[in-house]
Amino acid sequence: MPERLLALAVLASRVPKEHESSGRIKEDCANRISGFAGEKRADFFLSEAKLRERPIVLKDVDVPGAGRSVQVDTLVLHPSFVLVAEVKNVTGELYFDNESGQFYRIKGGKREGMRNPEDQLNRAIGALETFLASAGFPVPVQGAIILASYNGLLQQAPITRPALTVDRLPLHLEKLEAENRPILSAGSLRSIEQQLSGSSFQKRDNYFRWYGLIWSDLSVGVRCPECHLLGMGRIHGRWICHGCGSPSKEAHLTALQEFRILFGDKITVKQAMWFFGSGIEVCRP
Ligand SMILES: [Zn+2]
Numbered sequence: 616m617p618e619r620l621l622a623l624a625v626l627a628s629r630v631p632k633e634h635e636s637s638g639r640i641k642e643d644c645a646n647r648i649s650g651f652a653g654e655k656r657a658d659f660f661l662s663e664a665k666l667r668e669r670p671i672v673l674k675d676v677d678v679p680g681a682g683r684s685v686q687v688d689t690l691v692l693h694p695s696f697v698l699v700a701e702v703k704n705v706t707g708e709l710y711f712d713n714e715s716g717q718f719y720r721i722k723g724g725k726r727e728g729m730r731n732p733e734d735q736l737n738r739a740i741g742a743l744e745t746f747l748a749s750a751g752f753p754v755p756v757q758g759a760i761i762l763a764s765y766n767g768l769l770q771q772a773p774i775t776r777p778a779l780t781v782d783r784l785p786l787h788l789e790k791l792e793a794e795n796r797p798i799l800s801a802g803s804l805r806s807i808e809q810q811l812s813g814s815s816f817q818k819r820d821n822y823f824r825w826y827g828l829i830w831s832d833l834s835v836g837v838r839c840p841e842c843h844l845l846g847m848g849r850i851h852g853r854w855i856c857h858g859c860g861s862p863s864k865e866a867h868l869t870a871l872q873e874f875r876i877l878f879g880d881k882i883t884v885k886q887a888m889w890f891f892g893s894g895i896e897v898c899r900p
Contacts, residue, residue: 653703709767
């Protein structure tokens with residue numbers, strides 16, 4: 616499972632609903648879960664492309680931008696092209712209304728507006744082109760909207776970028792390779808990959824910055840494996856749920872995993888006591 620989805624799931628369960636970012640975190644998490652199957656499908660078709668040169672595929676990329684970084688889910692780096700793939704796993708009849716800039720679907724007779732993937736894609740492309748130019752690689756960036764659900768029927772296509780079904784992704788990559796001359800050497804590609812991969816630490820830090828969170832915003836405690844309530848108590852070497860009374864010997868292991876997803880591999884005794892909800896104040900992990 617992608618790192619970002621795991622982190623969102625932990626945050627969604629540990630940021631109290633009173634926090635101003637709670638709604639956004641839950642929404643991002645739900646979007647990411649519904650998009651996950653589509654991304655898996657797109658990854659499969661990406662690997663099916665018959666290319667002379669093997670591309671580097673990066674997932675969950677944070678492109679440093681002015682102020683806030685821009686998130687790119689799938690980035691394909693190839694000697695002849697750079698492609699941002701905006702994968703959408705949306706069902707229903709899909710419309711890109713180019714007059715209003717709205718993106719909506721009609722499903723079961725109901726019209727539902729959504730974030731416009733074409734705008735998201737153009738923002739990502741702009742940020743990436745700026746970043747690459749500043750890193751010494753002033754190359755054009757391509758983009759494509761990939762419709763990953765077979766139950767999503769494109770009724771009105773976007774104007775500025777191609778939208779294609781996921782099955783056509785290999786063909787699209789093959790076409791990009793055939794139509795473009797090499798612009799990036801193997802060394803340049805590796806350099807770009809390194810600069811964009813970032814460390815896990817930076818990524819984790821980004822989750823907190825994106826949502827305006829500080830570590831003390833999180834609800835701490837060990838989660839009951841039965842009723843999922845946070846805040847089990849430690850009694851006679853076992854965890855006991857304050858809600859349903861269920862005992863557990865290993866509930867803290869899940870909490871440790873959650874801590875690792877948010878803060879990394881190292882944990883001190885004090886930090887563990889804080890995260891397990893012993894009420895001890897510690898410095899930021
Ligand atoms: Zn319980």
